[in-house]
Every structure is written in structure tokens, then in C-alpha cells.
Amino acid sequence: MVEIIQISDLHYKNDFREDCMENIINYINKKKPDAVVCTGDIAHKGRVSEYNGICEYLRKIKPKLLVVPGNHDVKNNGLIFFEKCLGPRRRKMIIDEKDTIIIGLCSSRDDLKDGEIGDEQLLWLAQQFRKPRRENRIIALHHHLIPIPFAGRKWSTVRDAGELLEFTQLYEIDLVLQGHRHVPCVWEIGSTIFLYCGTSSADKTRSDESPSFNHIILEKKNLEINVVSSDTLEKKVLFTRINGKTTYIRRRATRIEHILEKVPIWD
Numbered sequence: 252m253v254e255i256i257q258i259s260d261l262h263y264k265n266d267f268r269e270d271c272m273e274n275i276i277n278y279i280n281k282k283k284p285d286a287v288v289c290t291g292d293i294a295h296k297g298r299v300s301e302y303n304g305i306c307e308y309l310r311k312i313k314p315k316l317l318v319v320p321g322n323h324d325v326k327n328n329g330l331i332f333f334e335k336c337l338g339p340r341r342r343k344m345i346i347d348e349k350d351t352i353i354i355g356l357c358s359s360r361d362d363l364k365d366g367e368i369g370d371e372q373l374l375w376l377a378q379q380f381r382k383p384r385r386e387n388r389i390i391a392l393h394h395h396l397i398p399i400p401f402a403g404r405k406w407s408t409v410r411d412a413g414e415l416l417e418f419t420q421l422y423e424i425d426l427v428l429q430g431h432r433h434v435p436c437v438w439e440i441g442s443t444i445f446l447y448c449g450t451s452s453a454d455k456t457r458s459d460e461s462p463s464f465n466h467i468i469l470e471k472k473n474l475e476i477n478v479v480s481s482d483t484l485e486k487k488v489l490f491t492r493i494n495g496k497t498t499y500i501r502r503r504a505t506r507i508e509h510i511l512e513k514v515p516i517w518d
């Protein structure tokens with residue numbers, strides 16, 4: 252069994268909630284997951300002062316931490332400071348005792364909002380998933396590959412999202428962790444789960460929800476995903492798959508509900 256906590260879109264220091272960040276750190280250090288994955292936008296404008304500020308918080312996190320750059324992190328040449336503070340823009344984490352590999356990709360491009368993986372990175376990705384084949388195979392990136400309802404933008408912003416989606420099916424990836432739209436959401440394609448994290452420590456939610464993070468437990472092919480409020484630490488189940496049976500718990504009202512309310516009964 253591997254336990255992962257996903258945080259995202261910390262946005263230091265724009266609408267940044269220090270109380271939420273402290274709550275997250277305390278929660279993580281108490282739960283002691285096998286790994287913490289942060290799916291980008293840690294620094295709001297990519298400035299060195301922002302990196303220094305947020306890294307003070309990140310250093311308090313005791314479990315292993317993997318961070319990927321978001322589109323805000325690369326503003327103002329921020330990728331240079333990202334790599335100075337946190338290491339390479341793309342990296343892997345192996346948890347040998349849990350037979351787990353987590354690959355962090357850089358989907359962000361200098362001064363661009365949209366994302367791209369690129370052929371060279373896809374090739375590198377394929378090399379990481381060569382033998383030995385790990386039981387748990389996870390990819391993390393900032394941008395979303397599949398549109399998310401009620402997230403303020405309705406299309407994918409990764410130019411080569413199709414290639415990465417195909418890759419997840421070819422290599423039987425268990426979990427793809429993403430941020431960017433500040434909305435917790437989950438999609439299932441084949442045996443791959445595409446999970447999105449809300450903004451964990453900023454007042455940048457898309458509707459009336461709280462900043463949040465994801466608590467994930469993956470055991471063989473069983474999976475449980477909880478969304479935890481960074482404000483109150485209240486935990487809600489988002490998704491479970493137990494013995495091949497998927498339960499998708501839709502915990503969030505969306506536009507489609509608003510639209511359907513107005514439709515007369517057709518038959």
C-alpha cells in the first residue's frame with residue numbers, strides 16, 4: 252500500500268492563506284505519507300523572493316517531496332529559481348519498499364500559460380517506465396489533460412495532451428496527478444485515474460469551496476481518494492475503486508446541474 256498526499260497551486264504570495272499552509276504541513280507530518288507531490292504554481296510570479304518564502308514552508312514537510320513547475324512558477328525566468336530551490340524541472344521518485352515510481356514532468360513553458368510535454372520529454376518518460384516494472388506507476392504534471400467541469404476554462408491546455416493520454420494507456424499508468432484549474436476532480440480512462448487537486452493554500456477557488464488537497468491510498472489496483480479542506484481539515488471521499496468496482500462520488504455542484512434545472516421534462 253502506498254499513501255500519497257497531493258498539494259497544488261500554493262500561489263505564494265497572492266491570496267496566500269498562511270493558516271491553510273500551516274494546517275497542511277501539520278496534517279502531512281502527522282499522517283506521514285510515503286510521499287508528498289506538489290503539482291505546481293508554488294510561486295505566483297516566479298520571483299526569487301516568492302521561492303524563498305514558499306520554500307521555507309516546504310522545508311517543514313518531513314516526508315519525501317516532489318514538486319513540478321506550474322505556469323506561474325515559470326514567469327519572469329522563474330524556472331531558474333525553481334531549479335535552484337527545488338532541483339530539476341523534471342524528476343523521478345522511487346519508493347523501493349512500496350514498489351512505486353512517481354515521475355514529475357515539466358509541462359510549463361517560459362512565459363506561456365499553455366502547456367506542452369514535447370517528444371523529447373515523452374521519450375524520457377518512456378525510459379523511466381522501462382524495467383524493472385514497478386507495481387505502482389504515477390505521473391505528476393501541472394496542466395490538465397482533460398477538461399474539468401466548472402473550472403473557468405473548458406478545454407485542455409496541453410498541446411500534446413493526446414500523446415500523453417495514449418502513453419498512460421500503453422504503459423498502464425495507475426495515477427496521473429494534475430493541478431492548474433484549482434478544482435478537485437477525477438476522471439477514469441481504462442485503469443488510469445486522472446486526478447486534479449484544488450488550490451491548497453490560496454483564496455483562488457473557482458466557486459464557493461474551500462482550499463483543499465488530496466489524500467490518496469493506492470493498494471494493488473484498489474484506490475481511495477479523499478479531498479481534505481485546508482481550512483477545516485474536513486475529509487470527503489472523492490473516489491474509490493475496490494476489487495474492480497468504481498465509485499465516483501461527485502461532491503461538487505457544477506454548471507451542468509444549473510443548466511439541467513432549467514430543462515423541462517422531455518418525455
Ligand SMILES: [Fe+2]
Pocket residue numbers: 260262292321323431432433
Ligand atoms: Fe494556479
